Amino acid sequence: MDLSKPSGPHLDARTWPGVLAGYHRPSTARSILEIAVTVIPFVALWVLIAVAVVNGHWWALVLTVPAAGFLVRLFMLQHDCGHGALFPRRRANDWAGRVLGVLTFTPYDYWRRTHAVHHASAGNLDKRGVSDVHTLTVHEYMALSRWGRARYWLYRHPVVMFGVGPAWLFLCQHRLPIGLMRAGALPWVSVLATNLAIALLTAGLIWWLGLFTLLVIQLPITLMAATAGIWLFFVQHQFEDTHWSEGRDWSFPHAALHGSTHLDLPPVLRWFTANIGVHHVHHLSSRVPFYRLPDVLRDHPELREVGRITLLQSLQSVKLTLWDEHSQRLISFREARSVG
Numbered sequence: 055m056d057l058s059k060p061s062g063p064h065l066d067a068r069t070w071p072g073v074l075a076g077y078h079r080p081s082t083a084r085s086i087l088e089i090a091v092t093v094i095p096f097v098a099l100w101v102l103i104a105v106a107v108v109n110g111h112w113w114a115l116v117l118t119v120p121a122a123g124f125l126v127r128l129f130m131l132q133h134d135c136g137h138g139a140l141f142p143r144r145r146a147n148d149w150a151g152r153v154l155g156v157l158t159f160t161p162y163d164y165w166r167r168t169h170a171v172h173h174a175s176a177g178n179l180d181k182r183g184v185s186d187v188h189t190l191t192v193h194e195y196m197a198l199s200r201w202g203r204a205r206y207w208l209y210r211h212p213v214v215m216f217g218v219g220p221a222w223l224f225l226c227q228h229r230l231p232i233g234l235m236r237a238g239a240l241p242w243v244s245v246l247a248t249n250l251a252i253a254l255l256t257a258g259l260i261w262w263l264g265l266f267t268l269l270v271i272q273l274p275i276t277l278m279a280a281t282a283g284i285w286l287f288f289v290q291h292q293f294e295d296t297h298w299s300e301g302r303d304w305s306f307p308h309a310a311l312h313g314s315t316h317l318d319l320p321p322v323l324r325w326f327t328a329n330i331g332v333h334h335v336h337h338l339s340s341r342v343p344f345y346r347l348p349d350v351l352r353d354h355p356e357l358r359e360v361g362r363i364t365l366l367q368s369l370q371s372v373k374l375t376l377w378d379e380h381s382q383r384l385i386s387f388r389e390a391r392s393v394g
Contacts, residue, residue: 067307067338073354074339077346078139084345085140088328089131089150096124096157103271104263118271122278123326129158129283130328130344136166137340152244156251159224159276163244164231173340176291177309179377180301187215187288189298191377192390207387210375215288220280289368290315290333293361294384298377310337316362323365334361 099121106114134140135151148162155162168185175181182188190198190206198206208214229249231241259268297313299305317331324331332347335357342350351358363371374384378393385393 067305067311070311070338071307074335074342074350077339077343077350078341080140080142080343082141082146085343088140088345089154092124092127092131093157096121096128099124100271100275104267107267107271108263115270115274118274119278122275122282125158125275125279126282126286127326127328128154129160129279130330132158132160132162132165133169133330134328134344136162136169139341139343152248155244155248156255158279159248159252160228161231161241161244161248164228164241167241173337174306176337177297177299177313178301178304179298180304187292189292189375189377189384191379192385192393193379195376195390206375212372215372216281216285220284221277223284224276224280286317286327286330289317289363289371290330292371292374292384293363293368294371294374295361296384298382307338310334311360313337314361315368316358316360317368318362318364320365 099117103114103117103121106112131140132151132154135147135154138144138147140150141147151162151166155165172185175184176186179191188206188209195203195206229245231245256268259272263271291314293315295312296315297309299309311334314334314337315331316334319327319331328344329347330336330344332351335342335347335350371384373386373388375387376385376390377383378385378390380393
């Protein structure tokens with residue numbers, strides 16, 4: 055039986071990982087091409103902006119917007135490396151991921167370890183707190199003190215979630231392996247080596263451009279890309295009909311299929327985000343290379359409508375902050391007050 059072929063619309067969640075295994079084979083040539091068409095334009099845009107700004111053409115800073123888009127795509131390529139999905143060999147994935155991590159300000163081995171925890175526990179109420187958007191149940195929120203509720207409200211506020219949060223994560227938290235102090239030497243080596251490479255690259259750019267010019271260019275690119283990345287991560291699991299369950303009832307395939315969105319983006323955004331919007335398929339089988347995810351939807355159209363939300367609909371997810379265990383859906387603070 056060819057598992058890459060459609061097998062009917064009534065497959066349950068437990069069957070999909072086996073079906074999707076037929077899509078695991080990455081192409082080295084295709085992956086190198088995808089890296090090239092992302093790295094080369096990113097570097098070219100960065101140099102063009104720098105040369106223009108040095109010569110007084112400040113209008114060139116508008117090009118930081120597409121540069122941020124390419125940086126998002128670089129992170130998504132690094133993300134595929136972390137899952138062993140970009141190249142057939144693990145060593146190739148790891149070293150490509152480490153190099154890309156210097157550009158994305160993300161220490162590869164540290165991030166890979168925490169992200170693996172996310173995949174192994176997404177939707178499990180008993181295993182929250184590592185590499186996820188912290189989400190309380192209505193009961194847990196109501197049991198907090200007034201100060202505790204205020205802190206959670208502040209954490210979930212859009213200004214913090216998509217403004218302060220991304221800046222803290224990529225500029226500060228990634229500089230130390232917080233949360234992995236007992237995970238061995240590799241996270242420390244990864245963080246320190248990435249920091250050293252960033253420091254050397256930064257020193258060279260300061261020598262060429264000066265500190266002010268470097269900050270004027272790099273900070274907007276980094277912060278816009280970080281905000282876009284956090285937004286994507288947020289809407290991929292924070293939607294009204296997502297799935298959460300306690301450990302005894304939790305099932306990996308069910309949580310992957312029903313706890314992740316199919317964020318149906320316009321084609322240009324699909325390219326810049328490396329198809330990460332097909333997130334339910336990615337969680338079911340993270341070894342599928344990003345460029346094969348559209349093949350999955352083509353061959354298995356029954357997956358297209360599972361968890362599907364549009365870009366406009368995803369904006370409504372911001373207000374969803376608490377898991378209501380009775381209605382089995384995410385609700386807003388306002389709805390929680392009426393429930394309580």
